Amino acid sequence: MDLDRLRNISIIAHIDHGKTTLSDRVLELSGTVDARDMRAQYLDSMDLERERGITIKLQSVRLDWRDHVINLIDTPGHVDFGYEVSRSLAACEGVVLLVDAAQGIEAQTLANCYLALENDLEIVACMNKLDLPAADPDRCAEEIESVLGIPAEEVLRISAKTGDGVPELLDAVVDRIPAPVGAADDTLRALIFDSHFDQYRGVVSSVRVMDGTLRSGQKLRFLQAGASHQAEEIGIRSPGPIAVDTLGPGETGYLIAGIKDVGEARSGETVTDAARPAEEALEGYRDPKPMVFCGMYPVDGDQFPDLREALERLRLNDSSFTYEPESSGALGFGFRCGFLGLLHMEIVRERLEREFDLNLIATAPSVAYRVHTKGGEVVEIDNPSEMPDGAEVEAIEEPFLNVTLLTPSDYTGTLMDLCQTRRGEMDKLEYLSPERVELRYKIPLAEVVTDFFDQLKSRTQGYASLDYEPAGDDVSDLVKVDVLLNSQPVDAFSMIVHRTKADDYGRRMCEKLKELIPRQLFDVPIQAAMGGRIIARQTVKAKRKDVLAKCYGGDISRKRKLLDRQKEGKKKMKSIGRVEVPQEAFVSALKLD
Ligand code: GTP
Numbered sequence: 001m002d003l004d005r006l007r008n009i010s011i012i013a014h015i016d017h018g019k020t021t022l023s024d025r026v027l028e029l030s031g032t033v034d035a036r037d038m039r040a041q042y043l044d045s046m047d048l049e050r051e052r053g054i055t056i057k058l059q060s061v062r063l064d065w066r067d068h069v070i071n072l073i074d075t076p077g078h079v080d081f082g083y084e085v086s087r088s089l090a091a092c093e094g095v096v097l098l099v100d101a102a103q104g105i106e107a108q109t110l111a112n113c114y115l116a117l118e119n120d121l122e123i124v125a126c127m128n129k130l131d132l133p134a135a136d137p138d139r140c141a142e143e144i145e146s147v148l149g150i151p152a153e154e155v156l157r158i159s160a161k162t163g164d165g166v167p168e169l170l171d172a173v174v175d176r177i178p179a180p181v182g183a184a185d186d187t188l189r190a191l192i193f194d195s196h197f198d199q200y201r202g203v204v205s206s207v208r209v210m211d212g213t214l215r216s217g218q219k220l221r222f223l224q225a226g227a228s229h230q231a232e233e234i235g236i237r238s239p240g241p242i243a244v245d246t247l248g249p250g251e252t253g254y255l256i257a258g259i260k261d262v263g264e265a266r267s268g269e270t271v272t273d274a275a276r277p278a279e280e281a282l283e284g285y286r287d288p289k290p291m292v293f294c295g296m297y298p299v300d301g302d303q304f305p306d307l308r309e310a311l312e313r314l315r316l317n318d319s320s321f322t323y324e325p326e327s328s329g330a331l332g333f334g335f336r337c338g339f340l341g342l343l344h345m346e347i348v349r350e351r352l353e354r355e356f357d358l359n360l361i362a363t364a365p366s367v368a369y370r371v372h373t374k375g376g377e378v379v380e381i382d383n384p385s386e387m388p389d390g391a392e393v394e395a396i397e398e399p400f401l402n403v404t405l406l407t408p409s410d411y412t413g414t415l416m417d418l419c420q421t422r423r424g425e426m427d428k429l430e431y432l433s434p435e436r437v438e439l440r441y442k443i444p445l446a447e448v449v450t451d452f453f454d455q456l457k458s459r460t461q462g463y464a465s466l467d468y469e470p471a472g473d474d475v476s477d478l479v480k481v482d483v484l485l486n487s488q489p490v491d492a493f494s495m496i497v498h499r500t501k502a503d504d505y506g507r508r509m510c511e512k513l514k515e516l517i518p519r520q521l522f523d524v525p526i527q528a529a530m531g532g533r534i535i536a537r538q539t540v541k542a543k544r545k546d547v548l549a550k551c552y553g554g555d556i557s558r559k560r561k562l563l564d565r566q567k568e569g570k571k572k573m574k575s576i577g578r579v580e581v582p583q584e585a586f587v588s589a590l591k592l593d
Helices: 019-029 047-052 079-089 107-118 137-148 166-176 301-317 342-355 409-421 452-459 499-516 556-571 583-590
Strands: 006-013 060-065 068-073 094-100 122-128 189-198 202-211 219-222 227-230 233-237 241-244 252-256 270-273 292-298 322-328 332-339 360-362 369-373 378-381 393-408 425-433 436-444 465-476 478-485 495-498 524-530 533-540 573-576 579-582
Touching: 006 019, 006 079, 006 107, 006 166, 019 060, 019 068, 019 094, 019 166, 060 166, 060 233, 060 252, 068 166, 079 107, 079 189, 094 107, 094 137, 094 166, 107 122, 107 137, 107 393, 107 465, 122 137, 122 166, 137 425, 189 301, 292 301, 292 322, 292 342, 301 322, 301 332, 301 342, 332 342, 342 360, 360 583, 393 409, 409 425, 409 436, 409 452, 452 465, 478 499, 495 499, 499 524, 499 533, 499 583, 579 583
Parallel strands: 006 068, 006 094, 094 122
Antiparallel strands: 060 068, 189 202, 189 270, 202 252, 219 227, 219 270, 233 241, 233 252, 292 332, 292 360, 322 332, 369 378, 369 393, 393 436, 393 465, 425 436, 478 495, 478 524, 524 533, 573 579
16 A cells, blocks of 8 residues: 555544544545444444443544545543553554534643644644534634644634534645655564454454554564464454455554453554564553452342353453452452543443343442551552551552643632642642633542542533543551441441541441441441541441331231241341341442542
C-alpha cells in the first residue's frame, strides 16, 4: 500500500461530546457501512457499552475517503482506561479533537489533548453539536484558542448528528494529518493496542505495524511476554474482518495467533519476527496495575464455584483485573478483586451479575496500602482485615492521585471545600477564561474511590469534570477501625481511614447497623473500635418476636405457613457472635452513601 495515501487517526473527546456519533457518521458518509445497515454506535459492540454509552474496547476500522485510506482507531472514553488511550494514540499520526460546542473544554479534553501532544500528534480540532440551540461556537473556539493554543479560525464546525461539516472534517484529516513513515523490508515491529477474547478464534489483537511487514503464517515473537506464536490470520476491519496476506508499515489491522489468554497479548506489547527479531521493544509497555480493590461474595454460598468460573472466563477478556480467593467470617467464601478504577469495578461486577447470572455482595472499595512495621518489614495490603496489629505499625503509605477539575467559576468554592474535606492539597488554581476555572489537587485515592465523583456532579449540577492520574504513594496518619457485633469483630466492615475520620466512620457504621439488624432475644451491642479502644456504640434492644401471636384461632395451616416463612428467612441469615444478621443488612451497610 502506498504510504502517502494512508492516515491513522483517533477521535479524542470528553465523555458525551459525541465521539461515537461522529464515528458512526464517518462510517456512513464514507460508504463503509451502508446507511441501511447503520446501527447507531457501530463501534461500541459490547451491550454494556451501548447501554452506558461508554467506549471500553478498542477497535480500528478502515475507510476510504478521496482516494485515501483512513484507519479510525477508537479510544476508550473514561479515565480508568487512560493507559489504553495512550496506547491507541501511539498507533496514530494524528487526532481529531472533538469539543461539544455547548459545553466547551472539559477535563478529559485537556488530558487527551496533552496525551496527543506528548505523542507528537497532529491535532485537527473541531466543535460538535452545532445543531443545538445551546451551541456557542464562537465562544468555544476562543476557549480552544486560549487554552490549547489552536487558532480559532482553524477549528472546524460540525454536527455529528446531522452530518453537517463531517465531509469537510474528513478532507482536513487527509490534508493536515501526516502519512505514516516506514520501510516494508525493515525488521518487523508491530504494536498491539487492544486484545479481546473470541470464543471461537481465541485472542484477537488490534495491531499497528510500525516497521517492516507482518505476514500471514509468520512465526512471531512477543517481546514483553517473551513468547512465540504463529500468525494464523491477519486482516483488516472494514467494518467486518477481511483476511489479508500482509500488513505493511503504517497499516493497522487484526492479528490472530492461537493465544488463549489476553494477558499474553496485552496492549503495549511489541510483536516482531521470530526469525529476525527486533532488538528493542516499542516504547511504553506497562503492566496494568490494579488501583482499587474489593471483595466479591456470592449472596448464595452455593454459587461460589460459579463465581470462580465466571471470573476465569471474564479474565480471558480483561487482563487488567485480578482476583484471588479469600474468606470472610461474615460473608463466607469469595474473591478479592483488583481493578483499574471505580468504573472498571462497576463494569466487572455488572458483567458478572448479568452475563453469568450471579447475585453478588461487594465490600466497600479499598486501595493498596504499604505498611512499614516496627520490625523494618514492608507489607502491601489491599484488605483492611490484613492490617498488622496497631502496636507493630511504624508508618502506612497510601496511593495519591493528581486530580484536575474543570468547573464553571461559580462552583470554585464548593469544589475547593469538597477537595479539602477529602484531604486534598491544592497545586493550582487557574482561570482559563472568566467563566471557567481549572483546579489541581493532590488527593488520596481512598478519598476519591468513595463518592467523590457523585459529589462533584451534584455540587455543580453536573457541570464540573474530572481527570486524574496516579501520583505515587505517601505516608499518611491512617488507622484501622473495626466494627464489633456482640463483641465479635465483623471483618467485612473493617476499614482503614485517616485518624481524623475514624470517629465519624465508627459512628456512622454503628448507626447504620442499628437500623439494619433485627431485634434478637437479647440486647446486641454494636461497637466501633480503634486499636482496642471503643469509639462508638449503639444497642439493638432485645425483643421476643412471637410470629404466632397474630393467629388467635386454631387455623393450623395458616400457622404452618408462618412458621415456614420464618424458617425461609432464617436461611438467609448469617450468625455472627450469636447474632442473626440478614444478608440484606450486609448489602445495605456496605452501600456507599
Ligand atoms: P463516550 O463513548 O461516553 O465517550 O461518549 P461519546 O463521546 O462517544 O458520545 P456519544 O457519541 O455517545 O454522544 C453523546 C450524546 O450526544 C448522545 O446522546 C448523542 O446523540 C449526542 N450527540 C452527539 N453528537 C451530536 C450532535 O452533533 N448534535 C446533537 N444534537 N447531539 C449529538
